[in-house]
Amino acid sequence: MTDQTLATRPPLTEKESTGVIDWSSGPRRFITLYLPLSLFVLILLFPFYWMAITAIKPNAELLDYKNHNPFWVQSPTLDNIKKLLFETDYPQWLWTTMMVATVATALSLFASVLAAYAIQRLKFRGSQYVGLGIYLAYLVPPSILFIPMATLIFQLGLFDSPMALILTYPTFLIPFCTWLLIGYFKSIPYELEECAMIDGATRLQTLWMITLPLAMPGLISAGIFAFTLSWNEFIYALAFIQSAEKKTVPVAVLTQLVEGDVYHWGSLMAGALLGSIPVALLYSFFVDYYVASLTGAVKE
Amino acid sequence: MAIVAAETRTSYQLDQSWLVRLFDNKPFLIFICLLPAIGLLTVFLSYPLGLGIWLAFTDTRIGRAGSFIGLENFESLWHDRVFITSVWNTLLYTSVATIGKFALGLWLALLLNNHLPMKSLLRAIILIPWIVPTVLSAIAFWWIYDPQFSIISYVLVDVLGWRDTYIDFLGQPWPARWSLIAANIWRGIPFVAISLLAGLQTISPSLYEAAMLDGANAWQRFRHVTFPMLMPILAVVLTFSVLFTFTDFQLVYAITRGGPVNATHLMATLAFQRGIPGGQLGEGAAIAVAMIPFLVMATLFSYYGLSRRKWQQGEDND
Numbered sequence: 001m002t003d004q005t006l007a008t009r010p011p012l013t014e015k016e017s018t019g020v021i022d023w024s025s026g027p028r029r030f031i032t033l034y035l036p037l038s039l040f041v042l043i044l045l046f047p048f049y050w051m052a053i054t055a056i057k058p059n060a061e062l063l064d065y066k067n068h069n070p071f072w073v074q075s076p077t078l079d080n081i082k083k084l085l086f087e088t089d090y091p092q093w094l095w096t097t098m099m100v101a102t103v104a105t106a107l108s109l110f111a112s113v114l115a116a117y118a119i120q121r122l123k124f125r126g127s128q129y130v131g132l133g134i135y136l137a138y139l140v141p142p143s144i145l146f147i148p149m150a151t152l153i154f155q156l157g158l159f160d161s162p163m164a165l166i167l168t169y170p171t172f173l174i175p176f177c178t179w180l181l182i183g184y185f186k187s188i189p190y191e192l193e194e195c196a197m198i199d200g201a202t203r204l205q206t207l208w209m210i211t212l213p214l215a216m217p218g219l220i221s222a223g224i225f226a227f228t229l230s231w232n233e234f235i236y237a238l239a240f241i242q243s244a245e246k247k248t249v250p251v252a253v254l255t256q257l258v259e260g261d262v263y264h265w266g267s268l269m270a271g272a273l274l275g276s277i278p279v280a281l282l283y284s285f286f287v288d289y290y291v292a293s294l295t296g297a298v299k300e
Numbered sequence: 301m302a303i304v305a306a307e308t309r310t311s312y313q314l315d316q317s318w319l320v321r322l323f324d325n326k327p328f329l330i331f332i333c334l335l336p337a338i339g340l341l342t343v344f345l346s347y348p349l350g351l352g353i354w355l356a357f358t359d360t361r362i363g364r365a366g367s368f369i370g371l372e373n374f375e376s377l378w379h380d381r382v383f384i385t386s387v388w389n390t391l392l393y394t395s396v397a398t399i400g401k402f403a404l405g406l407w408l409a410l411l412l413n414n415h416l417p418m419k420s421l422l423r424a425i426i427l428i429p430w431i432v433p434t435v436l437s438a439i440a441f442w443w444i445y446d447p448q449f450s451i452i453s454y455v456l457v458d459v460l461g462w463r464d465t466y467i468d469f470l471g472q473p474w475p476a477r478w479s480l481i482a483a484n485i486w487r488g489i490p491f492v493a494i495s496l497l498a499g500l501q502t503i504s505p506s507l508y509e510a511a512m513l514d515g516a517n518a519w520q521r522f523r524h525v526t527f528p529m530l531m532p533i534l535a536v537v538l539t540f541s542v543l544f545t546f547t548d549f550q551l552v553y554a555i556t557r558g559g560p561v562n563a564t565h566l567m568a569t570l571a572f573q574r575g576i577p578g579g580q581l582g583e584g585a586a587i588a589v590a591m592i593p594f595l596v597m598a599t600l601f602s603y604y605g606l607s608r609r610k611w612q613q614g615e616d617n618d
Contacts, residue, residue: 037411040404041422044429044489047440050451054443065454107340115337118330130334137341139599140349141547143568144588147575148352149344151360171345174337202324232433234550235568239576250435254554265443272436283431287424290431294494 048276055080055270062266080266081274088256089245090271097248098278100162101230104169108226109219111170112177117207119178120185121193131182138175145171146239153240164240165248169230176229177222180293184218185211221293224286228279249275355585362579373586383587386565390591393481393566394546400485401541402534405492410526412493413500423494430490438554441483445469445555473563476556480564484551492537499533500526535601543598547591567591 056076061068084090119131158164196206237248244256253271322328356373360366377383444451453466469479511521549568558565567587575584
C-alpha cells in the first residue's frame with residue numbers, strides 16, 4: 001500500500017507515508033489504523049464488559065436470551081454483589097489476599113533493595129554472577145516448584161497458614177524486583193554517593209538518604225508490580241491453603257463459589273469483578289510506573 | 301576509587317562506634333545486604349528445585365516418605381496415554397499461542413507506534429487484560445464458552461445466522477483446546493504489544509529516512525530496519541512468553557480443569573492433579589521435572605538474545 005503512494009506522489013511528501021505526519025489520506029488511515037485498533041480494543045475489553053453486565057443482571061434476564069437482549073441489562077440488581085458480601089466469606093478472602101500481598105511485597109522490596117545495592121554499588125568479585133543467578137531464579141516457574149515446596153511447607157508446619165504464602169511469594173518477587181532496581185541504581189550517578197561519603201556518611205546512610213530517595217520511581221514500580229503479582233498468584237495459594245476462610249480471592253472464587261453442577265454465574269462474575277478492582281484501582285493511579293517496570297524488566 | 305575514599309575516611313573517624321565501623325566494612329556489608337535475598341531464594345527456591353528432582357525418582361505420597369525407585373516414574377509416564385497427551389497439548393498450546401500472541405501483539409505495537417490522539421490512555425486500556433488476575437478473567441472466558449449461554453454462539457446463531465446450533469466449546473477435545481489457546485492469546489497480547497512498543501520507540505527515525513532515501517518500500521523498511529532493530533527485545537520477550545506459556549497452569553485449571561476426559565491437560569495441570577489432590581507426590585514431581593529440558597532450552601535462547609543486545613549497544617558486561 002505504502003509503496004504505491006511512494007511511486008505516485010511527488011518526492012517531497014515521501015515523509016508523510018511513514019505515518020509520522022500523515023494526515024492527508026483519511027480513508028486509508030481509517031482502514032489500516034483506526035479500524036484494526038478499535039477491533040483490538042473491543043476484543044481486549046469485551047470480557048470485562050461481559051463480566052460487569054453479568055454481575056448486575058437478575059437471573060431471569062441472565063438465562064433468557066430470547067426475550068432480553070443479552071448485551072444490555074433492563075433491570076440492574078445488586079443481589080449478586082450483596083449475596084457475595086454477606087452470605088459468603090468474600091470480605092475475609094479480600095482481607096487475606098490484601099494482607100498476604102502487602103507483607104510479601106514489603107519483604108521482597110526490603111531484600112531486593114539490599115541485594116540490588118550490593119550487586120550494583122558495592123561491586124565485588126563475582127557480583128555479576130550473583131546478578132545472573134538471581135536473574136535465572138526468575139526463570140524458574142512456580143509450576144515446577146509447587147510440589148516439592150508443598151512438602152517443604154508441610155515439614156515447616158506452615159501448611160494452611162498465610163505465612164506459607166508470605167514466604168513463598170518472594171521466590172518470584174525478589175528476582176523481579178532486584179533486576180528492576182539494579183537498572184534504576186545504574187541510572188543514578190555514583191558521584192552523588194561519593195559526595196555523601198566524602199561528607200562523612202556511612203554506606204548505609206548513603207543508601208538510605210541518597211540512593212533510595214533518588215530511586216523512588218523504581219521502588220514504586222517494583223512495589224506496585226510485586227503487589228499485583230502476589231494478588232494474581234494462584235498455584236501456591238491453591239496448593240498450600242485448604243480451609244475455606246483462609247483462601248485468597250482468585251482461589252476462593254474458583255473453588256468456593258462453584259458448588260456442584262449449578263453455576264451461579266451472577267455471583268461468580270461479581271466475585272471476579274470485585275477481585276479485580278483493587279489491582280485495577282492501583283493500576284489506574286500508577287499506569288506509567290507499570291509500563292516503566294514492564295518495559296524496564298524486559299530491557300534489563 | 302570510591303571504595304578507596306570510603307576506606308581512608310574511616311581511618312580518621314575514630315569516634316565512630318564499632319557497630320558503625322562494622323557496617324562500613326565492605327565484605328561484611330556485602331554479606332549482610334545479600335543475606336535476605338540469597339537466604340530466601342536458597343531455602344524456598346534452590347532447595348525445592350533440588351528436592352523436586354529427588355522426589356521425581358522416589359515413590360513419595362502425601363503422608364508417606366518415599367524410597368528411591370530410579371527411573372520407574374518416568375517409565376510408567378512413558379506408557380501413560382494421559383501424560384503423552386499432555387505433552388502434545390503443551391507443545392501445541394505453547395507453539396500456537398506464542399505465534400498468535402506475537403503476530404497480533406506485533407501488529408498492535410505497530411499500530412500504537414503511530415501518532416494517535418490519547419495515546420497514553422489507549423496504552424493504559426490495552427494493558428488491562430494483563431493486570432487483572434488471570435484466574436478471574438479466565439472465569440469470564442468460562443462463562444463466554446458456556447455451552448448454553450455462550451455469547452459467541454448467540455451472536456453466530458441468533459444475530460448473524462451463520463450457524464444452526466450452539467457451539468459446544470468445552471465439551472469436545474479439539475474445540476476445548478482451541479478455546480484455551482484463544483483465551484491464552486487474549487491474555488498475552490497486551491504484554492507482547494507494550495514490550496515491543498517500547499522497543500519500537502527506541503528505533504531512531506533517521507534510520508527510516510535513510511532507508512527511504514535508498515528507495516526501500518514499507519515492507520523492506522519493516523524487514524530490514526524494524527525487524528533487526530527489534531530482534532534483541534523480541535528474543536527476550538519471546539523467551540519469557542514461551543516459558544510462561546509452557547508452564548501455564550491457571551488458565552487451563554480455571555476453564556476446563558484438564559477436561560473433557562483429560563483431553564486438555566497441560567503438563568503443569570497434570571502434575572498438580574497427580575501430585576496434590578491425587579497424593580502421588582513422586583509422580584507429580586516427575587511430570588514437573590520432565591518440563592525442565594524445555595525450560596533450559598528457552599533460557600539458553602534468552603541468554604544469547606541478551607548478549608547479542610549488549611554487543612549491539614556497545615555496553616560492557618556489567
